[in-house]
Amino acid sequence: MADSFRILLMDKQPGMTSFSSLWPVKKEFRGEKVGHAGTLDSFASGLMVVLIGGATKLTPVFSSFDKEYIAEISFGTETDTLDPEGQVIAEAPAPDEEELKAVLPSFLGKQLQQPPVYSALHVDGKRAYKEARSGKNIEMPFREIEISSLELLSYNDNKAVIRTSVSKGTYIRSLGRDIALRLSSRAHLSALRRLRIGPWHLADSMKSTDELLSMTNLFSEMILNPSCRRLIDNGFIPDNAIIVDSDSSMPYAKLLIDGRVYGYGDKSSERLKVIARCPWM
Secondary structure (H helix, E strand, O other), rough: OOOOOOOOEEEEEOOOOHHHHHHHHHHHOOOOOOEEEEEEEOEEEEEEEEEEEEHHHHHHHHHHOOOOEEEEEEEEEEOOOOOOOOOEEEEEOOOOOHHHHHHHHHHHHEEOOOOOOOOOOOOOOOOOOHHHHOOOOOOOOOOOEEEEEEEEEEEEEEEEEEEEEEOOOOOHHHHHHHHHHHOOOOOEEEEEEEEEEEOOOHHHHHOOOOHHHHHOOEEEEEEEEEEEEEEEOOEOOOOEEEEEOOOOOOOEEEEEEEEEEEEEEEEEOOEEEEEEEEEEE
16 A cells, blocks of 8 residues: 555564564555654563654654553663663662662652663764674763653562653663662563553554544644645645634644645644645645
């Protein structure tokens, strides 16, 4: 199928990279751009937002959403990758449950977090994980994140299962490491599952692209004057081309011409800009 504009919700399985998990979609939509809004580590599972065709233009929008996870933290050993696939680099006694419960609230709110060395982030123009694999000593810069909820679900055999909601850019592997260090222990993630990205849960996987967009509360409906079509096709929409905007406070808009979806626009700057166009128009 060519010339698509779709958003799909996928349940990624553990043992696959985010890139390789997209192959069935790429095969179905051969010739189209296929991307995703938020990588999952190969050992992790759960929700991935897959973007097809013109929808890939909306990647920055959806990548900024907060996310919710269930993670299993194994105390006692820290690995170089902070996950079960790495080599053990440090050991320390595991905390008791009461100590763990007492420290978790201190991780709520805005804070600085140091991402894992084994990550796809760029340091001095190079992927951090590639530099780490080559034996180089990498110092990852701290960055601001926010943890809005953090709940201990269980703690057995030195393994804590937590549920947490976090901002864009938060590494749950780093969170597990930091919780352990705060408790004079060491840890790595032994399991991770993503439950939610923004308003979307895995249970929404059967919803259409239009239904998924409506759930974000970011897109108004904007009716455009078809007589301005030539100007609109150039990517910027003059004020006199807008007939009706259902909610001017929303930062983005679904653009309609003659009752059909033309594409999607960004209203966050002074001038409305087309960020994705539906190919059938």
